[in-house]
Amino acid sequence: MVFDPPPASPRTPIVFFERRELNLILRIYGQMVAAGEWRDYAIDGLKEMAVFSVFRRASEAPIYRIEKRPALARAQGAWAVVGQGGVILRRGRELDQVLKVFDRARFRVIE
Numbered sequence: 617m618v619f620d621p622p623p624a625s626p627r628t629p630i631v632f633f634e635r636r637e638l639n640l641i642l643r644i645y646g647q648m649v650a651a652g653e654w655r656d657y658a659i660d661g662l663k664e665m666a667v668f669s670v671f672r673r674a675s676e677a678p679i680y681r682i683e684k685r686p687a688l689a690r691a692q693g694a695w696a697v698v699g700q701g702g703v704i705l706r707r708g709r710e711l712d713q714v715l716k717v718f719d720r721a722r723f724r725v726i727e
Contacts, residue, residue: 631686632661633668640711641668641682644718654679680705682715 633641648654648670656671658678665685669678681698688694693709697717706717 628663630661630663631666631684633659633666633684637684637711640715644715645670648718684711 645654645657645668654670654672656674658667658669658671660667660669664687665683667684668682670680670682671677672679677700679700683696683698684694685696686694689709693707693714695709695711695714696707697705697714699705706714708714
């Protein structure tokens with residue numbers, strides 16, 4: 617039996633983080649891990665966006681997603697921090713400004 621290779625398809629480029637961007641994100645991640653608030657992360661490079669997901673526990677859904685969507689760069693800004701349930705916490709054109717959402721409040725429940 618002879619198998620033909622699949623037809624050649626143009627490779628669709630994926631969106632991913634640059635080194636400087638990852639350094640900024642991982643700096644925040646390290647601070648939050650040291651504070652005991654975050655425990656795990658995942659990075660996805662997709663056709664339309666790159667996503668850095670943050671988990672409190674590896675078995676849960678992400679508590680935050682840092683998204684890079686170049687298609688929205690001119691309109692709303694390419695960067696967004698998305699909370700649980702898809703709530704956009706902050707959006708902007710500069711990553712360092714968007715990441716300031718983690719500096720202001722730690723989003724703790726007050727009893």
